[in-house]
Amino acid sequence: MLATDWYIIDNVDELDTPALVVYPDRVQYNINLLKTMIDDPSRLRPHVKTHKSIDAAGLMMQSGIKKFKCATIAEAEMLGMAGANDVLLAYQPTGPKLRRFVRLISAYPQTAYSCLVDNTATANAISKEAADTGINISVYIDLNVGMNRTGIIPGEEAIALYELCAALPGLVLKGLHAYDGHIHDADYSIRKKRSLESIKPVLKLVDDILAKGYPNPKVIAGGSPTFPILAKLKDIEVSPGTFAYWDRGYQQAFPEQAFQTAALMVARVVSLPDEGKICIDLGHKSVSAENELNKRVYFLNASELKFTGQSEEHLVADAGEGHHYKVGDILYGLPHHICPSVALYERAITIENKLVTGEWKTIARDRKITI
Template identity: 65%
Template structure:
């Protein structure tokens, strides 16, 4: 096999479709690329929302990565099961989620869990609940640097909240969290300018906190698009996530990053509706469908296909007249957005040396594992 058809599965007759496949050798290389890009592995805090599997987490732990970020209690528990030393739940736990978060701290004592806060009511609740359970929780102040979903704007109000939270006995403010996922320009120069502008208030807030006599806050910043920018800031922990599998979307918009695509969705032709059309078993229950139709999946071995329509279990494409395709033909599809695509599958089939080698369970796709 050549590099151009690295994805071919020789025993494809054993794989039912639609099927999610992972190439562990490429995953390992992506982890190595990540480590080579940064000056100090201790500044890496990868987000696990993309892979959702204990197996991928263990590969990163084996590579010396000890800090992680996640978005759900299930993802946090998966990391606890893997004995990850340091895990940030990049979410503000409210209601039953807070009770579950506290339970994580008790059941997985080898893992130091932390979470986010952006208001005094939540801070008081986290502190009170921690005290009832004889715990003290590390907390990061969640900053709104342009995403406009959660977080407090960096400035005087954020400084006061940092000070107020540090007075609460059940929590300890140790850092700032600044996710700039709204910045994903294909032009790296434009992306860099926007990233620097959104980060400037974060640096000022960090300095203000130090001037008040507090230890220098840790800063956790960025995701995949701004990783090449933040990695140059010696005081920042970086949180890329998609690097582990990569996808079509970031391959196009973040072309400066050398990660390998390592996850595909395999599909088959199941019907020939007319002389030009094919119907595949790649519905929107098997591919993330938040993008427009022609930006959901890209077939590596059939890039010329024109997308006509998609429903729950079917994808209709136009192959043109006199095409050579027939029922049963296999297409290797690269998702445009791999993260929510992974969440559609309870397991991924692993492919090594062009053959099926096993499976990885995407256990954190569930809302609950044990807790």
């Protein structure tokens, strides 16, 4: 069997489709590679949005990674259940979410939780909630470095917010957070230039904070596209996430990151509707559909297929006249965007030594686990 056939499942007849499958040995390879790309693994704070799994987080913890980042209360609780040491909820909790976050802190005391804040009203609300419940809540100032989604522009207003959070009762001010998700140029030199320009005002803000006599703030920055760049800077925690499973989109866009694709959607041909056409059981409820039709999935063993339509449970492809496909044929699909694709499945089937061996529950795809 060719090395390129790493994805083949020998007992695939036991697997109903569509199915999300994960290859733990390749996930471990990606974790090991990640650690070689930075001078100090303690600066790693991986985002768990891709895998949403206790098992994948467990592999990272067994490999010495102790700090994590997440976007939802469920992801934060999943990490508490896994026994993570340090978890940043990279979100500003408001209303019921703030009350859930407080319950989370109490429910998992072995995990040091923190969250984001980017305005005075929220800072005061978090302070009040902390005072009312008799706890301390750790916060990071969320900075807008060009994503234009959340955060405050680095500068005088950010310093004023920093000073307020440092003074408010119940708040423990940890540092600064800057996500540069708008930087994803395929050209590495352009991406590097933009990334370094993006982080410059954050580092200036650190200097301004130190000049006012505050302790050195922690800085958490970046995602997968800028990880190799920010990893070379000192004293910054970096937060790649997609590396755990990788995908077709990042594989093509960022070849300088040699992570292995570690999760696939296994599908079957279910119908031959007319000459040259095949229908596959991989609708847009089974693979992320936010991209155009030809950038949703890439079949490793059927790369010549041209997609002509997709609905909730079906994907129609042009296979050409005289094609060899039959009903029941297995197709191994590499998604272009793995993160939302994983969220469509309640479990990932583990494949080891080319055999179905078990499953990893995608437990944090739920909006609520217990809290």
